[in-house]
Amino acid sequence: MKTTILGHPRIGEKRELKKAIESYWKANISEKELLEIASDIKKKNWLNQKDIGIDLIPSNDFSLYDQVLDMSLTLNCIPKRFRELKNKVSFVDLYFSMARGFQKDKFDIVAMEMTKWFDTNYHYLVPEFEKEQQFELNSCKIISEYREALQIGINTKPVLIGPLTYLLIGKEKENGFHRLDLIDRLLPAYIDLIEELKNEGVTYIQFDEPYLSLDLTNKEQEVYLETYTILKDKFPEIQFILANYFGTLHDNLNLTLSLPVDVLHVDLIRGLDELDTILKHQKKEQILSLGIVDGRNIWKTNFDASTEIINKAKAIKGDNIWISSSCSLLHSPYDLANEKDSAIPEEVMQWLSFAKQKLQEIVLLKKIAQGTLQASDIKEIEANKLAFINKEKSALIHNNKVKQRINALTEADSLRKSIFAERQKKQQQELQLPLFPTTTIGSFPQTKEVRSLRLKYKKKQLSEEKYNSFLEEEITSAIKFQENIGLDVLVHGEFERNDMVEYFGERLAGFAFSNFGWVQSYGSRCVKPPILFGDVSREKPMTVKWTAYAQSLSKKYVKGMLTGPVTILQWSFVRDDQSRAQTCNQIALAIRDEVADLEKAGIKIIQIDEPAIREGLPLRKNNWAAYLKWAVNAFKISASVVKDDTQIHTHMCYSEFNDIIANIADMDADVITIETSRSEMELLDVFVDFKYPNEIGPGVYDIHSPRVPNVYEIESLLIKATNLLPQENIWVNPDCGLKTRDWPETKLALENLVASAKLMRERV
Ligand code: GLN
Ligand code: ZN
Secondary structure, eight states: OEEBOSOOOOSOTTSHHHHHHHHHHTTSSOHHHHHHHHHHHHHHHHHHHHHHTOSBOEESOOOSSOHHHHHHHHTTOOOHHHHGGGGTSOHHHHHHHHHHOEEETTEEEOOOOEEESTTSSOEEEOOEEOTTOOOOOOOOHHHHHHHHHHHTTOOOEEEEEOHHHHHHTSEESSSSOOGGGGHHHHHHHHHHHHHHHHHHTOOEEEEEOGGGGSOOOHHHHHHHHHHHHHHHHHOTTSEEEEEOOSSOOGGGHHHHHHSOOSEEEEEHHHHGGGHHHHHHHSOTTSEEEEEEEOSSSOBOOOHHHHHHHHHHHHHHHTTOEEEEESSOGGGSOSOGGGGTTSSSOHHHHTTBOOHHHHHHHHHHHHHHHHTOOOHHHHHHHHHHHHHHHHHHHOTTTOOHHHHHHHHTOOGGGGSOSSOHHHHHHHHHHHHOOOSSOBOOOSBOOOOHHHHHHHHHHHTTSSOHHHHHHHHHHHHHHHHHHHHHHTOSEEOOBOTTOSOTTHHHHTTSEEEEOOSSOOEEEETTEEEOOOEEEEEEEOOSOSSHHHHHHHHHTOSSEEEEEEEOHHHHHHTSEEOSSSOHHHHHHHHHHHHHHHHHHHHHTTOOEEEEEOTTTGGGOOSSGGGHHHHHHHHHHHHHHHHTTSOTTSEEEEEOSOOOOTTTHHHHHHHOOSEEEEOOGGGTTGGGHHHHHHTOOSEEEEOOSOTTSOOOOOHHHHHHHHHHHHHHSOGGGBOBOOSSOOTTSOHHHHHHHHHHHHHHHHHHHHHO
8 A cells, every 4th residue: 555646736835936937037047046946846845745654756746837838848749830949049948938938039939828727727738739740759857857856765656647638638730630640659759758767767657647537539538548558568567557637537437447557546536436336347456546635625634534435445455555635736735834824713724734734644544544553643633533523513614694595595586687688778778878888897907006005005014094095096096097088887996906806705704815825827827715614704895885985986887896606616725515506605695795785885887707607617518517507596696686777797708608608698697798809709609699688898909918909900890799799789898807907008908999989889
């Protein structure tokens, strides 16, 4: 019986790697210095695991940017546009160029595309394939990391992205082939790589194949079997670990059990239901690696429940089991010990477990299974028991009022009083907005000054009074600015908000905030998700003060600005003692109360942002309907409290709604604003085909770049939109919030936006 993990957090305990990489980009440190810091982090990670007692420690789970990009470079799968750079810059710079683009001298090369790693908040760089794609073993990162660990006496298992997952998560950049066809060319490169690892003396190799958590075609299944059969035939002496995570195996279960590998790793956090079947059908001699400690959340592992599962497996497999994390701990924050001075309540602390604690849990679970506990372990186990008993009753978690409200919810709570057509009439009458009303998505530039004063206030270096008067000034000038340039529906600017989820979490009961609970999102970017530990409730208004203040300054309508329940849920670490649906409804009720208070305060237009609805979609399509049902309903609970003539907006930062347009329509927001400018309004087609009935603000300019769009290009986009949609349903707005922009370009762009709307009105 061995303990292992699939991967360790790599950004450094206090984000040392982030800081080093960003300094390197700014040319403040040399490549050598960067690599030394990286090396220190790797060593610390390995020794950390060794000290705690992990038996089989991974290598190549480290990355300077992204493990998929590492694999692309290992396989020499470098998009054409970067090849010219190969002889001009160092390997490290080529690597960062592929991740971030390269704009220097005569070069202007766009970065590789980035997308979400399965259903996590981690983003990888999408491998790009040509029809004539060749692969060959290129970089020696995997070998050198293996050697690096060996030097400090640790014989690691190198982690590779499995060949099928690597191909399938990539993208064809030319027509006329499917990426799966490339397997015959890819396989020799993997064989060369494994050969080299064999020569180094490697015993175990971990092949990450999370793609097995997705629906596979028959062809894909066949190629899986062929590929692993070939690889295993070539290397009978190397122990192959096949790692699936993030989901169940479902229709791929038989396939997976038939693959000729020595160790099968399964995610028991997501796939516990399949354990019995696996135990029944797995080859006797194959080791089962039990992914029993949650790699994606921050709650303590319940030793009693986990031991029961381990014992069940042990009864059948004997010592042919390993104890592991469900997935890589890349998705967990580093160490709870760093939170001693944080604002996390003492009681909540005892329920939590970050990566370092998870390693200890894994080791302890093995001891329990083997009956080798020591006196100090018994104490740990007692504390674990007590934590779970405490959790069941804790007044911090359980709020009967909230539970009663959830139980009392009826269908009527998610329905507006009248259907959209009637509401639209009433709203037109009440609001008297012109055709093609202009607005923005909420935030205005978060200048250095805004950020620094907010931080000072937070650190108590600035008095509440001073901070408030600063915010008043900012809001006043934002309102004046919007009036001057002639926008129709104004916003207060969100200057008081650091982050659209954190801001609300900090004001709701049931949330806690860590100081160092960072997880990598992409490259050097990390996020620090709020910890949603208990029943959510809103004790007092969260946004009314600033919204009402802004409204008091203008005769025009100021739009109230809220984050929706699904987005708050999706971007937090969420409690696992009740369904996500239930937790989401609790947040929905809190937002509903805020909506009601905004309306009471005279706000006639309220926007509830839901940029995360689509990313919450489960990995397998057969689970989509259930998710969409509760997610859409939660939005509707939050929105449906208002009178017919109060206008509800929602916003999403994308518009690929192909599969879910009916659900988006079902949300029944009076107005939806989406991103469309980069696709030249093409993404509106789905709405048109569906005959989407409500009002839409298709973004008319890309806020991701400082470029100022001219009046005529905005107008031409709007003309396109009027050819597709009824003109009385069209709003004019940017693609998303403007917080990352500077004022000069924001002013020019919005002036042009207003001018183009005026031109459109003249055309009518
Ligand atoms: N209201 C938010 C803003 O403007 C929306 C942000 C988002 O969609 N991610 O910043
Ligand atoms: Zn957005």
